Amino acid sequence: MLARFRPYFRYLRPVRGKLIAAIILGAICGIASGAGIPAMVKWIFQPFFEATGAARLDTSSLIALLSVIPAVFGVRCLAQFLNSYLVAFCGTIVLEGLRTDLFAKFQRLPLGYFQKSRSGELLSRAVSDAQQAQLTLTGSANDLVVLPVTFLGSIGYIAYVAATEPGAGMFLLGLGVVPVCVLPIRFIGKNLFRRAQHAYAANGDVSELLRENLSAAREVRAFGLEEREKARFAAGVQRFFKLQMKMNKYAFALSPLIEFITGFGIAGALFVAYRAHTPWSSVISILPALYFCYDAMRKMGKLQTELTRGSAALDRLDHVLLEPEPIADPAQPKTLVRARGEIEFRTVSFTYGGAGAEEVVLREVSAHIPAGSVCALVGPSGAGKSTFANLVPRFYDATAGAVLVDGIDVRDLRLGELRGNIAVVSQDSFLFNDTIYNNLLLGRAGATRAEVEQAARDASAHAFIASFPQGYDTMVGERGTSLSGGQRQRIALARAFLRNAPILILDEATSALDSESEAAIQKALQKLVIGKTVLIIAHRFSTLRDASMILVFDRGRIIAQGPHAEVYKINPLYRGLYDQQQIG
Numbered sequence: 001m002l003a004r005f006r007p008y009f010r011y012l013r014p015v016r017g018k019l020i021a022a023i024i025l026g027a028i029c030g031i032a033s034g035a036g037i038p039a040m041v042k043w044i045f046q047p048f049f050e051a052t053g054a055a056r057l058d059t060s061s062l063i064a065l066l067s068v069i070p071a072v073f074g075v076r077c078l079a080q081f082l083n084s085y086l087v088a089f090c091g092t093i094v095l096e097g098l099r100t101d102l103f104a105k106f107q108r109l110p111l112g113y114f115q116k117s118r119s120g121e122l123l124s125r126a127v128s129d130a131q132q133a134q135l136t137l138t139g140s141a142n143d144l145v146v147l148p149v150t151f152l153g154s155i156g157y158i159a160y161v162a163a164t165e166p167g168a169g170m171f172l173l174g175l176g177v178v179p180v181c182v183l184p185i186r187f188i189g190k191n192l193f194r195r196a197q198h199a200y201a202a203n204g205d206v207s208e209l210l211r212e213n214l215s216a217a218r219e220v221r222a223f224g225l226e227e228r229e230k231a232r233f234a235a236g237v238q239r240f241f242k243l244q245m246k247m248n249k250y251a252f253a254l255s256p257l258i259e260f261i262t263g264f265g266i267a268g269a270l271f272v273a274y275r276a277h278t279p280w281s282s283v284i285s286i287l288p289a290l291y292f293c294y295d296a297m298r299k300m301g302k303l304q305t306e307l308t309r310g311s312a313a314l315d316r317l318d319h320v321l322l323e324p325e326p327i328a329d330p331a332q333p334k335t336l337v338r339a340r341g342e343i344e345f346r347t348v349s350f351t352y353g354g355a356g357a358e359e360v361v362l363r364e365v366s367a368h369i370p371a372g373s374v375c376a377l378v379g380p381s382g383a384g385k386s387t388f389a390n391l392v393p394r395f396y397d398a399t400a401g402a403v404l405v406d407g408i409d410v411r412d413l414r415l416g417e418l419r420g421n422i423a424v425v426s427q428d429s430f431l432f433n434d435t436i437y438n439n440l441l442l443g444r445a446g447a448t449r450a451e452v453e454q455a456a457r458d459a460s461a462h463a464f465i466a467s468f469p470q471g472y473d474t475m476v477g478e479r480g481t482s483l484s485g486g487q488r489q490r491i492a493l494a495r496a497f498l499r500n501a502p503i504l505i506l507d508e509a510t511s512a513l514d515s516e517s518e519a520a521i522q523k524a525l526q527k528l529v530i531g532k533t534v535l536i537i538a539h540r541f542s543t544l545r546d547a548s549m550i551l552v553f554d555r556g557r558i559i560a561q562g563p564h565a566e567v568y569k570i571n572p573l574y575r576g577l578y579d580q581q582q583i584g
């Protein structure tokens with residue numbers, strides 16, 4: 001079981017010193033409990049009760065004798081406090097490390113991973129499972145030392161008394177129940193693991209329900225889905241409750257079960273001691289030693305519970321942390337500082353499910369887009385246009401064939417370098433809950449105020465931004481909700497303008513604009529595209545007027561390519577789509 005945790009102990013490395021101090025303090029607390037308290041009972045209570053008549057203790061001796069009690073308790077309590085504090089400190093560092101690593105991993109995982117996972121569920125892994133793993137790691141690192149010390153301290157004390165006092169040896173028989181305790185530990189551990197897994201998964205489901213509901217607040221109201229949503233959430237919460245209680249049943253059963261078994265040990269030990277006429281002074285000091293021995297045993301059972309729960313949580317963290325990162329920097333990257341912008345697709349095939357998946361989205365697509373050209377991707381919905389464009393910045397990798405920028409396979413370039421040469425504007429561009437200015441600055445960190453404003457002017461955004469009372473310092477709200485769709489899109493365009501990358505991908509980037517702003521953007525685009533390679537996807541053909549090249553997509557294939565006049569002449573699909581819009 002412990003081997004399972006070994007890779008995660010690295011999170012404790014930065015706080016090694018504090019953890020060792022915590023463990024030493026825990027051990028002191030353990031010895032003070034397991035051996036100190038029983039010894040204290042013996043050394044104090046014996047003269048306390050046995051001193052009679054003239055031998056009775058005077059006040060000062062009595063105070064001196066009794067002051068041992070607060071002294072032993074003091075050492076134990078101080079050690080316990082410092083131990084708990086330091087363990088909590090180390091735990092917070094572990095949690096921080098775990099969450100930071102998870103977050104960093106989320107940044108590296110391919111887009112496809114987020115499409116197959118549910119974000120609320122991932123959130124629950126980063127929050128609840130990381131917390132459970134933290135509790136287990138720090139708790140177990142500490143208890144693994146403290147509990148055996150307490151256990152051995154008390155057994156040592158019992159053995160000492162047994163060896164030095166007549167009749168006390170029988171008490172060693174009281175330890176006979178210890179091996180019996182292993183049985184429930186094993187049985188419960190096995191059952192608990194499965195139940196913990198189910199409960200944590202159900203917790204993830206609840207997070208996902210919550211996230212989905214919060215992000216669809218508008219749709220819920222518009223379609224009157226409140227009752228349905230409440231019922232769905234109640235069912236999710238109830239399922240989590242049931243599974244959690246099943247887990248708790250096992251988690252909480254172990255400790256009392258061990259305590260119950262140890263009851264037989266104490267009764268048995270007393271039975272034997274009585275029959276052996278063991279002096280009461282030995283009995284009275286051995287009883288706390290037995291108690292601490294059993295208590296340590298009980299806590300070790302609890303530790304096993306904790307390890308099991310932690311291991312179920314680690315499984316869920318591993319699921320993210322060990323996920324392969326197929327889209328990563330190559331081992332020996334080629335360099336591309338500023339691309340000319342030439343793009344080539346060499347017999348590229350692509351499926352979203354990876355090689356072997358059923359739906360082939362792109363089939364042996366080949367195209368050569370010269371640097372500095374404006375290339376329009378045209379075709380019916382679902383034909384594969386966005387997918388084609390997404391392969392250039394390596395949002396996905398081709399399943400077969402190769403995508404090249406400036407003659408270099410994109411997989412041979414550092415991701416940062418490749419993506420630094422590309423600006424992407426999509427239909428639903430994301431704005432962070434920050435000021436307009438900072439959202440624009442994401443296009444190019446370090447741009448000057450004048451450059452930011454110029455980019456906003458080019459994207460026809462300056463006028464509406466300036467009309468806000470707080471201008472560029474206006475907060476855009478969560479996901480930019482305090483702005484209109486067209487305003488959001490213009491900010492996204494301005495951001496791309498600011499980036500000034502040699503390759504620009506516009507995926508339905510002007511779909512939310514009215515004709516007036518679209519006309520303005522068209523003018524801006526004409527300026528922007530000079531010297532750049534542009535891939536433009538738009539259903540409105542007015543946007544495609546300036547394209548120097550058209551790629552016509554149909555069911556994952558490029559069925560025609562060339563300048564508008566040529567493609568219009570030879571390709572009925574394109575002609576049909578074009579004519580339809582001219583009439584419309």
Ligand code: ATP
Binds near residue numbers: 115361383385388
């Ligand atoms: P539209 O003009 O409607 O945006 P498109 O030509 O851009 O369509 P794509 O978005 O590239 O088409 O989609 C091509 C095919 O791939 C579609 O059948 C779509 O269902 C599928 N698809 C798109 N994105 C994914 C995804 N993330 N996972 C699985 N399949 C996807």
